[in-house]
Amino acid sequence: DGGITQSPKYLFRKEGQNVTLSCEQNLNHDAMYWYRQDPGQGLRLIYYSQIVNDFQKGDIAEGYSVSREKKESFPLTVTSAQKNPTAFYLCASSIGGREVRPQHFGDGTRLSIL
Amino acid sequence: AQSVAQPEDQVNVAEGNPLTVKCTYSVSGNPYLFWYVQYPNRGLQFLLKYITGDNLVKGSYGFEAEFNKSQTSFHLKKPSALVSDSALYFCAVRDDRGSTLGRLYFGRGTQLTVWP
Numbered sequence: 434d435g436g437i438t439q440s441p442k443y444l445f446r447k448e449g450q451n452v453t454l455s456c457e458q459n460l461n462h463d464a465m466y467w468y469r470q471d472p473g474q475g476l477r478l479i480y481y482s483q484i485v486n487d488f489q490k491g492d493i494a495e496g497y498s499v500s501r502e503k504k505e506s507f508p509l510t511v512t513s514a515q516k517n518p519t520a521f522y523l524c525a526s527s528i529g530g531r532e533v534r535p536q537h538f539g540d541g542t543r544l545s546i547l
Numbered sequence: 548a549q550s551v552a553q554p555e556d557q558v559n560v561a562e563g564n565p566l567t568v569k570c571t572y573s574v575s576g577n578p579y580l581f582w583y584v585q586y587p588n589r590g591l592q593f594l595l596k597y598i599t600g601d602n603l604v605k606g607s608y609g610f611e612a613e614f615n616k617s618q619t620s621f622h623l624k625k626p627s628a629l630v631s632d633s634a635l636y637f638c639a640v641r642d643d644r645g646s647t648l649g650r651l652y653f654g655r656g657t658q659l660t661v662w663p
Contacts, residue, residue: 437590439590464649466650466651473556473655473656474655475637475653475654475655475656476591476637476653478650478651481650483648483649489647491650521588523590523591525590525591527649529649530648530649531643531648533579533596533598533641535581535583535593535596536591536593536651537593538583538590538591538592539590540588540589540590541588541589541590543588
């Protein structure tokens with residue numbers, strides 16, 4: 434079945450540590466997105482990529498980094514500069530371009546501080 | 548700027564009653580609107596979208612949404628609520644401009660609780 438896989442489901446970070454969240458899709462989608470979800474705040478866009486080897490900052494990019502070396506993969510690194518990383522992180526993908534299609538979401542990674 | 552507002556944090560209805568979850572939007576350009584549902588510890592699932600045409604859009608699980616251009620609203624509705632409809636609902640508007648093409652702007656979400 435086609436879909437988006439996020440791993441791990443739960444992740445714990447120590448002080449000063451960088452951690453990387455995985456997002457893989459087999460939908461052949463060009464565009465991929467990372468969101469952060471906090472209670473009562475909806476989804477906030479961290480980074481997005483419309484095509485391989487290209488990505489743009491979203492609304493809350495500080496303390497995060499991404500890469501898009503393959504069409505299928507869009508890993509997110511939460512760096513030690515992100516002082517409040519505890520949240521639910523969601524990855525999504527879509528066909529991209531002018532076609533108005535929904536974004537498809539993975540089941541998220543919950544990140545907590547040790 | 549593109550934005551979406553969901554004025555109610557919580558909506559409570561009795562099973563079998565009709566439900567409405569409200570959404571208003573602000574866009575530059577064409578309004579492409581979406582509704583998603585989220586169950587606990589899961590990702591978002593697509594329910595329906597409005598692009599153009601008929602103002603009443605039908606979607607998954609018996610949900611529908613009414614697009615109203617004059618009121619800039621896109622309310623989600625269901626004629627008869629089920630306990631299993633209890634979840635977090637998000638309204639979103641798509642950006643259709645230049646370098647930000649395709650990104651979605653989400654509302655804060657509305658928690659729907661259906662009582663048996």
